[in-house]
Amino acid sequence: MPTLYTLADSNTRKTWILMSLFLIIIIALGWFFSFLLNNRFFLILAIIIALFQSFISYWYSDKIVLAMTGAKPIEKIDNPELYRTVENLCLAAGLPLPKIYIINEAQPNAFATGRDKNHAAIAVTKGLLEKLERTELEGVISHELSHIGNKDILLSTIVVILVGVIALLSNWFLRISFWGGGRKRGERRDSSEAFLMIFGVIGAILAPIGATLIQLAISRKREFLADADGALLTRYPEGLARALEKISADSNPLRTANSATSHLFIANPFRGEENWFTKLFSSHPPIKERIRALRELRI
Numbered sequence: 001m002p003t004l005y006t007l008a009d010s011n012t013r014k015t016w017i018l019m020s021l022f023l024i025i026i027i028a029l030g031w032f033f034s035f036l037l038n039n040r041f042f043l044i045l046a047i048i049i050a051l052f053q054s055f056i057s058y059w060y061s062d063k064i065v066l067a068m069t070g071a072k073p074i075e076k077i078d079n080p081e082l083y084r085t086v087e088n089l090c091l092a093a094g095l096p097l098p099k100i101y102i103i104n105e106a107q108p109n110a111f112a113t114g115r116d117k118n119h120a121a122i123a124v125t126k127g128l129l130e131k132l133e134r135t136e137l138e139g140v141i142s143h144e145l146s147h148i149g150n151k152d153i154l155l156s157t158i159v160v161i162l163v164g165v166i167a168l169l170s171n172w173f174l175r176i177s178f179w180g181g182g183r184k185r186g187e188r189r190d191s192s193e194a195f196l197m198i199f200g201v202i203g204a205i206l207a208p209i210g211a212t213l214i215q216l217a218i219s220r221k222r223e224f225l226a227d228a229d230g231a232l233l234t235r236y237p238e239g240l241a242r243a244l245e246k247i248s249a250d251s252n253p254l255r256t257a258n259s260a261t262s263h264l265f266i267a268n269p270f271r272g273e274e275n276w277f278t279k280l281f282s283s284h285p286p287i288k289e290r291i292r293a294l295r296e297l298r299i
Helices: 004-037 041-068 080-093 126-131 134-149 152-178 191-234 237-249 276-280 287-295
Strands: 099-103 110-116 119-125
Touching (some): 041 152, 080 134, 099 126, 126 134, 134 237, 237 287
Parallel strands (some): 099 119
Antiparallel strands (some): 110 119
């Protein structure tokens, strides 16, 4: 029977394995593309772009996400009950009080963002405040605080950048290969070079798909870990389990959500019938599995 601690340790190990695999893929693609194109500048320019993206994402990702979702900041006077809930859970978790935002949407949902615990924000929808009981709201807030404490938001940002680098390298490779791979006109390739070029084109097409699947796998693992840590914080896993049931049963759309921000929410904001294909490309593990894992915890 899994416990909170074995679940958290297992997910942490698997997440770092996936992160290492990501780095290996990027390095391998960079070397392989540079070899095929006979141009080191290709890899150097990709690294420069990646560093620039890292700077923008690290310092401004939270502001961009909050603006994209239409979240509005509130003060304690605007919603004292929500503020007290966050304050009490922050004291229990040993975390600074994050900025609190409300999204004017009927669907119950929430997310956390920021680069670290001292520069963090929690956003909840109006639907969440209206439809959840106190213990359920505490479960959701504790889940989001766990994301902050575990540095999940920064990790997610890094993963997004790595996926972007892979997609960028792949796109460049396909374009340059189409125009001759940088070789002089009339220069002939032997059969081995042609084979490598075909293999490289196939790899360039499949690499972004594989990178996206790794990104989704990391997001799913972090959700299980945040559920477990959140349950430890409140000492009441049933509160979060019931909250997830209500959130998943709500049919209201979340109009401000999109594919770039959907993985940040506590539950997939897109409503629709799940099948094996949608589960494969979903940024969240199935709600039923998360609820079952919560109810199997021994705290």
